[in-house]
Amino acid sequence: MDLVFPHTFVPWFRSVAPHIHAHRGKTFVVGLSGELIAAGKLENFVQDLALMQAMGIKIVLAHGFRPQLEEQLRLKGQASRFSHGMRITDPIALDCAQEAAGQLRYEIEAAFSLGLPNTPMAGASISVISGNFVTARPVGIVDGVDFMHTGLVRKIDAVAIRRAIDTGALVMLSPFGFSHTGEAFNLTMEDVATSAAIALQADKLIFVTEVRGVLQAIVQDPSRAQELAGAAQHDTDAEIDQELALADARKLLAALPSPQQPTDTAFYLQHAVKACEGGVERVHILPFSVDGALLMEVFTHDGVGTMIVDEKLESLREATPDDVGGILQLIEPFEQDGTLVKRSRTEIERDVAQYTVIEHDGVIFGCAALYPFPEASTAEMAALTISPSVQGQGDGERILKRIEQRARAMGLSTLFVLTTRTMHWFIKRGFAPVDPNWLPEARKRNYKWDRRSQVLVKHLK
Numbered sequence: 377m378d379l380v381f382p383h384t385f386v387p388w389f390r391s392v393a394p395h396i397h398a399h400r401g402k403t404f405v406v407g408l409s410g411e412l413i414a415a416g417k418l419e420n421f422v423q424d425l426a427l428m429q430a431m432g433i434k435i436v437l438a439h440g441f442r443p444q445l446e447e448q449l450r451l452k453g454q455a456s457r458f459s460h461g462m463r464i465t466d467p468i469a470l471d472c473a474q475e476a477a478g479q480l481r482y483e484i485e486a487a488f489s490l491g492l493p494n495t496p497m498a499g500a501s502i503s504v505i506s507g508n509f510v511t512a513r514p515v516g517i518v519d520g521v522d523f524m525h526t527g528l529v530r531k532i533d534a535v536a537i538r539r540a541i542d543t544g545a546l547v548m549l550s551p552f553g554f555s556h557t558g559e560a561f562n563l564t565m566e567d568v569a570t571s572a573a574i575a576l577q578a579d580k581l582i583f584v585t586e587v588r589g590v591l592q593a594i595v596q597d598p599s600r601a602q603e604l605a606g607a608a609q610h611d612t613d614a615e616i617d618q619e620l621a622l623a624d625a626r627k628l629l630a631a632l633p634s635p636q637q638p639t640d641t642a643f644y645l646q647h648a649v650k651a652c653e654g655g656v657e658r659v660h661i662l663p664f665s666v667d668g669a670l671l672m673e674v675f676t677h678d679g680v681g682t683m684i685v686d687e688k689l690e691s692l693r694e695a696t697p698d699d700v701g702g703i704l705q706l707i708e709p710f711e712q713d714g715t716l717v718k719r720s721r722t723e724i725e726r727d728v729a730q731y732t733v734i735e736h737d738g739v740i741f742g743c744a745a746l747y748p749f750p751e752a753s754t755a756e757m758a759a760l761t762i763s764p765s766v767q768g769q770g771d772g773e774r775i776l777k778r779i780e781q782r783a784r785a786m787g788l789s790t791l792f793v794l795t796t797r798t799m800h801w802f803i804k805r806g807f808a809p810v811d812p813n814w815l816p817e818a819r820k821r822n823y824k825w826d827r828r829s830q831v832l833v834k835h836l837k
Contacts, residue, residue, distance in 0.1 A: 391765045394705065394739040395675045400432035402579040403541065404674075407569030409638070410441040411586045412664040413480060421584065422487040424670045425546070426502055433674075434541040436572055438549040439484060440565030441476045442638070448472035460518055461636050465525040465562040473562045477550045481506065484548060503545040509533045510568060512553025512561040527553055527561025529568060532575035570647045574654035581651045581659045583644050584670060588663040589616040589682030594641050595624070598631035601641045618678055622652045622686045648684040658737075659684045677736060677766050692774055695731035695743070700724050702740035703731060707761045715797055716759055717824070731759075732778050734771050742771045746779050752816035754790040754833075755783045776805060784836050791836060794829040807832035 412421060429435055449456055449472050457464040465473065488502045512527035530553070540547050549572060551563045566583070573581035592615040594601045604614075620628070626649055628641075635643035648659035662669045662681035673679035695703065703724055710716040724731075727745060734742035744760040757779045762772050783791050792815070793802055799809070812823055812831050823829075 387764065390709075391763065392675045394702070395737075396431050398738045399428075399579075399674065401434070403434045403436070403576055404428070404580045404582060405436045405438065405569050405573040405576065405578045406670070407565050407581070407583040407585075408437060408439045409565065409583070409585045409664065410439065410443050410445075410476075410480070411638075412584060413439075413483065414443040415664065417664055417667075418483060418487050419490075420667060421664070421670065422484070422490075424668060426488070427671065428674065429502060429544075429546060436537060436541060436547045436549065436576065436578070437484075438551070438565050438569035438572060439480055440551060441473070441480050444476035444480060445469075445473050448476050458636075459521045459523070461634060462515065462523060462564075463526055463562065464521070464523050467525070470525040470560065470562060474552070474560070477552055481548070481550060488546070503543075504548050505540045505545045506548040506550065507536070508554060509537055509547070509549060510553040510563070510571075512555055512563060514555070514559075514561060525560065525562055527555075527563050529553060529563060529571040530555075532572050534572075534575040537572070537576060566644065566647045570651045570654075573651050573656045573659075577655050579657060580674075581648070581656050582670065582673070583647070583659070583661050584664050585638065585644060585661060586664065587639055587641075587644065587661065588614075588665075589618075589661045589680075590620060590628070590641060590645060591615065592617045594632075595620070595628055598628055601632050616680075617682055620682060620684045622649065622684060625649050625652070625684045645684070652684055652686050657686060677739075677741065677763075691735050692778055693733060693735065695728050695733045697725065697728055699731070699733055699735075699740060700728055702735075703728075703733065703743050706740055706743055706763060707759055710761055716761065717827075719759065732775055732782070734762075734775060736766075741766050742775050744775045744779055746782050747819075748783070748786055748788060749816040749818060750786070750788070751818075753788050754792060754816060755786070755788050756819060757791055757793050760793070772801070773805070780834075780836060789836055790833050792831060792833045794823075794831055796827065796829050799830045799832065802832045802834075805834070807834045 412418065425435060446456060449469060452468065452472060454468055485504050488504050509532060510529060511531040513530040515523040515526045515528055537547050549568050551565050551568055553561050553563050555561065569581060591604055593604050595617050625645060629645050629649055632642040635646065644661045648661065651659045660673050660681055660683050662673050666680050669680050673681055700721065704721060707716055711718045730745045730747060731743050733740050741763040742761060745758045746755055747758060748755040760772065760775060780791060793807065795802065810831050810833050814831060815823060
């Protein structure tokens with residue numbers, strides 16, 4: 377084995393563990409665009425889904441088939457017809473859609489059945505269940521245009537789907553629905569996935585698509601959306617807005633032109649907003665062009681696409697007893713290497729109200745404790761810790777500012793820290809070194825002289 381490998385793999389795998397714990401038992405609806413399959417990326421995508429399911433995530437997969445349907449129509453000498461951004465599905469197009477959907481269902485089920493040795497699917501045993509989970513209604517006639525067999529989701533059988541995924545099966549939804557009279561209707565993957573996520577009150581709705589997400593430049597200037605969206609397909613350096621609050625997503629959607637094709641910014645965004653308004657906490661728009669995008673989005677702090685949430689997921693707040701486990705997990709590696717003084721679980725449970733934490737998507741990535749000494753008009757900031765996976769992003773400064781605010785609110789005039797390795801970080805932020813004898817008497821009694829920690833003080837204005 378490469379000697380470097382353990383030094384990279386082990387810390388990375390440990391950093392992923394909080395996400396694994398956070399997502400176990402959760403329900404994800406994944407919308408898979410037909411373009412991913414046409415691009416030959418189905419095998420890797422299925423392997424990633426199988427890995428997620430092995431980690432205890434319940435998965436509902438809704439697939440699309442736009443390019444496959446276009447190919448079937450082309451083979452029959454038929455042209456696609458659209459109006460109001462929707463396909464007009466005549467009887468011939470309906471037949472083509474059924475053929476395309478049947479072929480894709482076969483390919484997806486076959487991919488989940490692979491179990492070759494020395495592959496990610498080795499040992500995987502995934503039951504794929506599909507059925508009449510979707511009831512549809514016709515679009516009907518809009519502005520004089522008869523959409524014939526094009527439909528919209530009327531109802532999702534959430535009870536049956538929940539029963540299936542609770543047994544460990546993966547439920548697959550095709551973009552077809554049937555009316556109460558038995559008529560078949562061609563639906564869109566986006567409508568099916570969004571409706572299923574709302575009906576199931578899923579923890580996440582994830583669109584794996586041909587777009588990279590929502591560009592920051594479009595958020596800043598929606599009037600250039602069409603120009604920028606087209607360029608972004610080829611410009612991988614264009615910055616993606618990684619997290620949009622629902623209120624901001626609504627405003628952006630209102631400023632964008634009505635979407636006509638999947639590459640338009642509003643196309644997936646409109647479904648993301650609908651899902652969030654329907655009770656889905658998080659919606660992700662990911663590019664299938666990035667290998668492993670699904671895993672990186674779910675199991676890393678920043679992800680690779682755009683996430684739309686009902687409120688900002690990253691919060692700076694005071695800790696509660698429920699945070700004790702997360703704080704322990706965060707500070708333990710720094711205790712082991714000697715950066716921090718070891719603290720027992722009992723000690724943290726006793727002092728948890730003194731802690732400030734940064735939480736992102738249910739995982740604690742930073743913390744610090746404030747211990748006041750009112751008799752000396754000062755306080756100690758202890759156990760300032762930022763997860764290595766997010767260091768350098770300003771979280772340390774954010775926690776420091778919150779601790780300073782708490783100290784000022786107590787009427788204290790100074791803040792001090794004890795450190796052995798990060799003295800320069802604190803000096804850059806207004807702290808000055810002092811002799812340990814400066815410490816309040818109560819703190820001086822507990823000072824470990826053999827550790828030789830530097831004492832730094834900041835005056836609070």
